[in-house]
Amino acid sequence: MVSAPEQKRPRPGGEMATRPLHFIWIADCSESMRHYGKIQALNTAIREAIPHMRKEAQENSNAQALVRAVKFSSGAYWHIAQPVPVEQFEWADLEAGGVTDMGQALKLVAEQLKMPPMPERALPPVLVLISDGHPTDDFAAGLNALLDLPWGKKAVRIAIAIGGDANLEVLRRFINNPEPPPLQANSPEKLVSYIRWASTAVLKSASSPHSEPKGASRGGNVPIPTPPSTPGGPQDVW
Amino acid sequence: MDGKSATVWHVAGARVVGATHKRADKPCQDAILWKEGESFVVLAVADGHGWERSPHSDVGARLAVEGAVQFLSNFRTRAISSSSLSALKHYAEDQLPQALVQDWIERVKEKAGVSKSETRSEKEILLQYGSTLLAALVTPEFLLFAQLGDGDILTVMDDGTVTRLIPKDKRLIANETTSLCMPYAWREMKVVFQPVSAELPVLILLSTDGYANSFASEPDFLQVGKDYLELIRQQGLKQVAAHLEQWLTETSTCGSGDDIAVGLIYRDTSESKR
Numbered sequence: 001m002v003s004a005p006e007q008k009r010p011r012p013g014g015e016m017a018t019r020p021l022h023f024i025w026i027a028d029c030s031e032s033m034r035h036y037g038k039i040q041a042l043n044t045a046i047r048e049a050i051p052h053m054r055k056e057a058q059e060n061s062n063a064q065a066l067v068r069a070v071k072f073s074s075g076a077y078w079h080i081a082q083p084v085p086v087e088q089f090e091w092a093d094l095e096a097g098g099v100t101d102m103g104q105a106l107k108l109v110a111e112q113l114k115m116p117p118m119p120e121r122a123l124p125p126v127l128v129l130i131s132d133g134h135p136t137d138d139f140a141a142g143l144n145a146l147l148d149l150p151w152g153k154k155a156v157r158i159a160i161a162i163g164g165d166a167n168l169e170v171l172r173r174f175i176n177n178p179e180p181p182p183l184q185a186n187s188p189e190k191l192v193s194y195i196r197w198a199s200t201a202v203l204k205s206a207s208s209p210h211s212e213p214k215g216a217s218r219g220g221n222v223p224i225p226t227p228p229s230t231p232g233g234p235q236d237v238w
Numbered sequence: 239m240d241g242k243s244a245t246v247w248h249v250a251g252a253r254v255v256g257a258t259h260k261r262a263d264k265p266c267q268d269a270i271l272w273k274e275g276e277s278f279v280v281l282a283v284a285d286g287h288g289w290e291r292s293p294h295s296d297v298g299a300r301l302a303v304e305g306a307v308q309f310l311s312n313f314r315t316r317a318i319s320s321s322s323l324s325a326l327k328h329y330a331e332d333q334l335p336q337a338l339v340q341d342w343i344e345r346v347k348e349k350a351g352v353s354k355s356e357t358r359s360e361k362e363i364l365l366q367y368g369s370t371l372l373a374a375l376v377t378p379e380f381l382l383f384a385q386l387g388d389g390d391i392l393t394v395m396d397d398g399t400v401t402r403l404i405p406k407d408k409r410l411i412a413n414e415t416t417s418l419c420m421p422y423a424w425r426e427m428k429v430v431f432q433p434v435s436a437e438l439p440v441l442i443l444l445s446t447d448g449y450a451n452s453f454a455s456e457p458d459f460l461q462v463g464k465d466y467l468e469l470i471r472q473q474g475l476k477q478v479a480a481h482l483e484q485w486l487t488e489t490s491t492c493g494s495g496d497d498i499a500v501g502l503i504y505r506d507t508s509e510s511k512r
Contacts, residue, residue: 011485012465014458016492019451062258062495121451121494124412154412209258209448209496210288211388213368213417214410221412223290 018064021123021206022083023199024112025069026105028131028162033096036238038132038162041188045195047091053199057086063123063207072105073098102135102170103142110142113151124222125155126206128198129174132162132238139170147176156206156222158198160185163238180224186236193228201225245438247279247376250479251501254486256448258495264288268446268499269299269369271307278314282306282373283499285389285446287417291365294350298367301345302418306373306384309341314377323380327431330382335427338371338384342418361421368419371427372444376503379434381442386427388415388447392463393439400463404428415447441467442503449486449500452493466502475504 025046033039057065066083070076071094079094109127112118118125146152159171159182171182185191206222249272259266267286272279284302286295313334317326346367347360356363370387383391383403388410391403407416416426443463453459469478479502486498 010465010469011488012469013453013462013489015454016452016458016489017454018492019494059261060258060495062256062490062493120406120411122412150409150411154414207258209256209413209451209494211285211370211413211415211447212287212289212292213365213420214414215420216291216365216368216417221414 018062019121019123019209020083020119021063021065021203022112022118022125023065023067023086023203024109024125024127025067026109026127026129027069027071027079027094028100028102028133029071029073029094029096029098030100030133031073031097032133032165033162036163037188038238039094039096041191042130042162043091043093044188045192048192049196049199050086050089050091052196053089053203054086056200056203060204060207062209065203065207070105070108072101074101076101076104076108078108099136100131100133101137102131103137103139106139106142106146106174110145110149110152113146113149113155115151118151122151123209124206125151126158126198126202127155128158128160129171130160130162131171132166134167135170143173154221156202156224158202159183160191160194160198162191180227183227186232186238188237189235190230193230197225197228245378246506247274248475248504248506249274249279249281249501250475250482250504251281251283251499252479252482252486253283253499254483254490254497256495256497257491259288259497265296266497267296267299268448268497269296269303270499270501271303272501273307273311275311275314278311278375278377279503280307280310280314280373280375281444281501281503282310282371283389283444283446283501284372285370285387285448285497285499287368287415288497292368292419294367295369297349298346298369298418301349301367302342302369302371305341305345306338306371309338310373310375310382313382314375317377317379323433326380327433330431331429334384334429335386335424338373339386339418339424339427342371364419368417370415370446371418372446374442374444374503376442381432381434383430384427386423387417390443390445390447390450390459392443392460394441394443394463394467395437396440398464398467400460402460403430438505440505440507441470444501446497446499448490448494448496448498451496452489452498470502470504475502478502
């Protein structure tokens, strides 16, 4: 006698969902980014990183990576306002011109890290700040707005300095942790390397569902992988 | 208290390795253990932290559930000889947290082989075994629940109403949790002591946070309480228990990717009427 195949029983509970992981580029588009091909290099670096970012996201399928971007120069604006699943994410080129209103950019990000719209069940968001200069507005007000929020404190904050004129102290204050220090990109190649690292290794680390005891972190609450080693050399142009 | 009652409680549960841990070839960091005594049931689940500074958290979680089941079974024995529910409540709320945490600390120290010449700090050793703990003791006279860290304790009433017994700790986001390994951890343990009243829950569910994190919203998660109750009523607890691993694996795969442990305590009203 052949027994009838067992019917699959309904799974208890409502709709299931992977955990959202918000990834936000915060890009300096001030006038100085027009010089020495910096803005073109940044556009190229992010565009080239997208396929690697998608691959990493595929391998961490329980995290739904959602990407968007803020640009700042004279004022700050959402360059890509809606969180886009990384599988559908396309980079639209940035253009440079104006001053460096970094504080306003951080305020824009802070608005989006409030609960709501951020859900409690999200994974720690990843914020990547890229700048070649000095803030021209009230940077401290923007930073405080961000770090006063639970998700602002818990965000993985990465900073990339483009060229030797970038204000490293400001970037350190943004990171607000001993590790990782601001990454110094003095050439298009280094910028590509750091952007790819942030898009892949950092994304992977933030995707992990581990937990950790309250207050036990030495720095951030996501272990940051070691950034690529990029010693200075003749290719340094910025 | 004579410990005799017609109410019959049964327990079932399961734990599964999360989809993320499967991909990384890591062990399950969640643990579950229960005991059905003559006139009580006790159930515990625990979630080892699984981060780099807690490499033995799978063991820490196992020690947590072993300790809690033994400790609460002994507490039940003590309760039988006690004449006062208010004294038990007082003890449960004031002293039990510290006793449960201390029991776990002793177990970890024994497991870690801590000697008098130990050079590692106790704090660092405990962190290596860090875990949460959720436990329930159900007796004919009272229900006792304890929770330290993230995770959920749900009660389901006869009409399907689902309640989260211990409110979510709003401080805990982004994978951060209170833990057995924290200094003064007992201060973070929430205890609920409920003398048995006319309205008992028909189902109690304990789960690690990988379960709730797998659902799109709070109502989607709370739906599990009503669904389990309906399934148990239709098919019996044994049938539900037989499918639990499959459901939890599916839930982790489509949801958080985290390990999941779920325990169910069901009040069997058909037996109690005999």
